[in-house]
Amino acid sequence: MSFAPYAALWILMVAAAGICLPAGRRPRLPIVISIAATLVAFGLWALFRPAVDTPALAFAGRQWAIGEVGWSLTGIVLLVLLSASVHALISPELLDSTRHAALSLGATAAALPASWAADERTRIMGVTVFAVAGALAWGFGAVSAGANWRARLGDSSGPLMAVFPLWAAAVLPDGRLSLLLSMAGAAVLMGVWPFGGWPRGDESGPLAILLNGLPVAVGAAVLAATLSGTLPTAIELAAATAIGLLSLLFGLGRAWRQPAAMPRALGLGLAGLAFATALWVGPQALPVAARLAVFAPLLLAMVFSTRDTPSPEPGHVDAPRRRQVSPGLIAIIAVLAAVVGLPLTAGWETLASLYEAWRAAGGWILLLVSLVLMTLWAATLYQLSRSLTRAGTSPRALWFRALAFAPPIIGLLSLDFAAANTGLITWAALFVPAVAGLLLGHFAPPVETVGDLFGEAVRLPQSAATLAPRLRRAGRAATDALADALAILEGDNGLLWLLGLLLLLIWIA
Secondary structure, three states, X not given: OOOXXXXXXXXXXXXXXXXXXXXXXXXXXXXXXXXXXXXXXHHHHHHOOOOOOOOEEEEOOEEEEOOHHHHHHHHHHHHHHHHHHHHXXXXXXXXXXXXXXXXXXXXXXXHHHHHHEOOHHHHXXXXXXXXXXXXXXHHHHHHHHOOOHXXXXXXXXXXXXXXHHHHHHHHOOOOHHHHHHHHHHHHHHHOOOOOOOOOOOOOOOHHHHHHHHHHHHHHHHHHHHHHOOOOOOHHHHHHHHHHHHHHHHHHHHHHHXXXXXXXXXXXXXXXXXXXXXXXXXXXXXHHHHHHHHHHHHHHHHHHHHHOOOOOOOOOOOOOOOOEEOOHHHHHHHHHHHHHHOOOOEHHHHHHHHHHHHHHHOOOHHHHHHHHHHHHHHHHHHHHHHHHOOEEOOOOHHHHHHHHHHHHHHHHHEOOOHHHHHOOHHHHHXXXXXXHHHHHHHHHOOOHHHHHHHHHHHXXXXXXXXXXXXXXHHHHHHHHHHHHHHHHHHHOOOHHHHHHHHHHHHHHHX
16 A cells, blocks of 8 residues: 555645645634645545555655554544634634644644654654644744743643653663653653643643644654554553553642643543553554543533633532533533543543453452542542533524534544453443442532541541640641652652552562
């Protein structure tokens, strides 16, 4: 099979970006051109799916090839571009740059070669080009919007920092250290490491939504290429598991502390989950896991940006006389279903394969911890959906603007029924967090008041005056210890401390 259709797809993106660049005075025209070019690219992508032979291209000493994983990730990149373009067309007041169409097409064109690279040096070149293009898109978008371009350039620090470990992995001889460095570069690209996440810009604009989703797809391509043809060791599996679960935990804490940053918090948790799934199940599971990690936060960010009121607190629940279904509520339900892994969603296939791998390896503790974290995430998203249920009839304009939700919802769907053959325990692990999360979110107090409840719990009556100071001191000591532990994990040597702790736990077991 020839590589020509994919080369034509890339040339189409670049040519459309060049056409849209001088058309900034008429904002809707370049967005329409961008949507048309994306639809044509989708046609080429769907018609020329690689079969037995892998399309390959050698040019200027660089090698490109597209397998099944690369083809799927290309579809994710194009769907992210389509989501941002439709969002910009329907909600032009949210545009964060007058050159949105040109910058979006250029960033997408820069992301494709990194996903198609067939060797390490070509991959490094592709990631470098993508990182530079992303930084320029952030900077020019800030200049055209009248924002501080120096501050916006900091939003691109993640992809730029990922270049160094990938370069070091290519320079060093093949071995476990080279593999670990490549995995570290993929983790940085996907936003998994550090756990606090690299600085991100305002996610309300279509350009910001695009530039926050593309690095996850590029990082997934790097990770898939790293894991192809090799089997991870027990230490690498333990580290990936810890990274996945800690990402869910840190993302949950961030969502509770800063409800307005919930899309970023959800992206952090799901990216870590995709990272762990790739090592436990294999690189063939990455496209579906990457769709979950990309489109669930993207859809949540679009819901936040299209509301006519400020972003709600997760525990804030309106009490109207008559509740009405809104498009934002439908989108939140789609995100909730995908995150907990209900059937016909990308989360279903991702979590089912991961749970089956854990069950086969005897990882019952991992299943239990995952059930608790997924229950808390389900409760948090359910409380957010309750806050979006409003009285009265939703305006027609709001439903029209909600058409932008269609592309990311399509990205969260999965019609692969292979996950239906999983065992009864896996089915229970998928449905228990969904039911328990709904009950917890409905009956429990708001999640952001949990800290206040702990504070009230230690305010004992006067009759227990001798016990109260001890409990307060113990609570402060536990809080300080937890803060010190989190500070160590978020520091430069956090990964080393984490690996040492895992080795100790393995030795004890």
